[in-house]
Amino acid sequence: MAFKVIKPGLLALVQDLGRHGHQSIGLTTGGPMDEVAFRWGNALLDNDPNSAQIEITFGMFTLEAQANTSIAVTGADLGATLNDKSIPPWQTYAIKKGDILAFHQPVWGLRAYLAVKGGFLCEPTLGSVATVMREKIGGLTSKGDKLKKGDSLSYHTSHDHQQRAVPRLAIPNYGNKEIPVILGYQYQSFSSLERANFFSSDYTVSSNSDRMGYRLEGKAVHTELKGIISEGIAYGAIQIPKDGQPIVLLRDRQTIGGYPKMGCVTRVGGGILAQQKPGDIIQFTPITVDQAEQERHLQMARLAQWR
Template sequence: MSFDVVNPGILTLLEDSGRIGFQHLGITTGGPMDEHAFYWANRLLNNPPGTNQLEITFGQLQLNVNAATCIAITGADLSARINDKPVRSWCSYAVKKGDTIEFGTPKQGLRAYLAVKGGFECEEKLGSVATVKREKIGGLNGNGEPLKQGDVLRFTPHVNVIDQRAPKWTIPHYDAPLELGVMPAYQNASFSHDEQMTFFTSAYEVSQNIDRMGYRLSGAPIKSRLDGIISEGIAFGAIQIPNDGQPIVLMKDRQTIGGYPKIGCLSSLGAGQLSQRSPGQSVSFSPMDVADAEVERRLFNRVIFG
């Protein structure tokens, strides 16, 4: 009734839909970097949308199966194999006692998601199992640590086969050119027309400095008329512009407040697409109306939540 962790991989975290309602206490939401892939993994298994699963960054995870169940794999192509046989992402699979599940190195994208029917059994902290290492909260043992060798992931066995595949139109291509919509917000008015034009007409490169807190981009610098601001609450996808003019997109494990001017904010689905890009890949931005972002999300929610 469990998976044994033989190799935890580079970074494998237990995540659910996030820790909601505690940012006023300085506790960030956490949760899946790529919500699109996360929610589709649960949908393929007919799990409740927020059911916990594994977020596998850069691969190398190896699990031994101790009981029959069904799994779903979505997100990045990390060369997944079951019993040393290559398997496709965005599909569900039946596994049984004695099977092995392994991930290799990335072929496309950075983060894969592995869901199990019914989710993994672990204790919630502040209403969630989302792992936030910086805050030492969540995860298998509640202390914010990633999976480690020897961990045991318990679940309720499931013998009925679930054989589903995500529709082709839902599957992103993580090597395709990425243009993301930016909603004007925060200190947008403090950036001159010329600075905004520079931002929206330039291509930025994903730097080596990326993690679950933020994605630092490199490219044409932009400047705000403000030297700084009073620290304020910040959302997933907010785009900070520090003194060097290089944008930083704030991600799921971001700090809850920040004092740099922000030119705008990505939608949660847009930020999820960025989270699948590797250092060296290119991203560009275009203006986006809040209403367009709302429509995009409502259409997504209609598919996922019904």
């Protein structure tokens, strides 16, 4: 059976963990902007870690259930309601046929994740259902379309509901505005003053931010490099274009680029950044590769212990 889309909202996309192994032909990975929230959604329901979910940006998204199942809601608090009763995120909920599930406007954060028992059933393209609108690939139609009114999101009917919640210590601190950065090999091309400016300045999230990248506004950073030969772009790369305003490249990033890079935000840091709205203020803080690996291992260990 399925959820029927009553209101499509601003942007609701089918996502899994991403389309990997195809950047050599110009296809980006896609996947959830907040990977930690996504992984916990599937863990709460004992799903495969790669099971498809719905990423809901900003809210205004309403669904009607056509069969019984269990769901998990993680990520941002978008004022979700089940049959007009408020439901907080980071928990599971039993769904009955005819129930109305609605996401309204952000209380905090920007992106929520809706997981269903067994995952949403979509046909993969190149091994993934991840929706990348720019590349017109993935999603419900396999053509990169965002969800629209009347769409039917299929799932397996389930009557076995278990009430669960994510441990408080495992929930990301979205109020922490310090985004960890692993320094890149082009870091040395920035003077000590420019580096200090970058890590000591507040940056405002621009309204010109999306799944491809977050544009930031604040203290301009400059380098003696006028440009570099285009090279592969890693997740979280912080490009410094000619105007000196940083751009953090995220899930739908281009596969190559020619701007100097200060470094990369971590997966966990990228998830926190993706929950910031235009106008929110962040700072960057440098960490080592070892620290980033410890942070990653801690998150994955918590998930493994839960499972």
